[in-house]
Amino acid sequence: MPPIISVVGKSESGKTTLIEKLIPELKNRGYRIGTIKHAHHNFDMDKEGKDSWRHKAAGSETVVIVSPGKISIVKDEYFERLEHLEKYFDVMDLVITEGFKREKMPKIEVCRAARNKKPLCQDDNTLIALVTDTETNLNVPTFGLEEIKGLADLIEKKYL
Numbered sequence: 001m002p003p004i005i006s007v008v009g010k011s012e013s014g015k016t017t018l019i020e021k022l023i024p025e026l027k028n029r030g031y032r033i034g035t036i037k038h039a040h041h042n043f044d045m046d047k048e049g050k051d052s053w054r055h056k057a058a059g060s061e062t063v064v065i066v067s068p069g070k071i072s073i074v075k076d077e078y079f080e081r082l083e084h085l086e087k088y089f090d091v092m093d094l095v096i097t098e099g100f101k102r103e104k105m106p107k108i109e110v111c112r113a114a115r116n117k118k119p120l121c122q123d124d125n126t127l128i129a130l131v132t133d134t135e136t137n138l139n140v141p142t143f144g145l146e147e148i149k150g151l152a153d154l155i156e157k158k159y160l
Contacts, residue, residue: 008108010115022096029156031160062075107121109127113133113134
């Protein structure tokens with residue numbers, strides 16, 4: 001499994017936005033990036049009534065949707081640990097997860113003043129960086145919300 005870094009923070013803190021900015025920066029440096037999004041509930045990627053949704057609803061345990069340039073897989077599978085997903089990311093240089101704040105893996109926390117008063121992971125020894133618009137005295141590298149190149153430099157130096 002390639003290195004995994006998790007971007008964590010409260011809901012609506014800017015985790016997805018940070019990942020959207022970080023992926024192209026790392027890809028421009030020549031790295032292959034995969035992502036995993038944590039969901040706290042069941043989800044459907046397909047629209048009700050579509051053929052692939054109907055296959056799943058009929059009982060197919062795995063549905064693969066294929067078009068030129070894209071493959072999607074919807075699979076019934078018990079998820080317990082991120083290592084179970086290794087087969088999907090074997091050609092990646094780095095996997096960025098969104099969420100998984102309770103997992104013991106390197107974390108980058110997004111902490112915005114509008115969403116929380118203090119970082120969620122301030123006592124977590126797996127916190128490797130903080131992306132914030134507030135003052136902090138945590139003993140980890142701290143980046144502003146738009147300091148993507150600096151954050152990418154840190155990731156590249158430590159994990160790539």
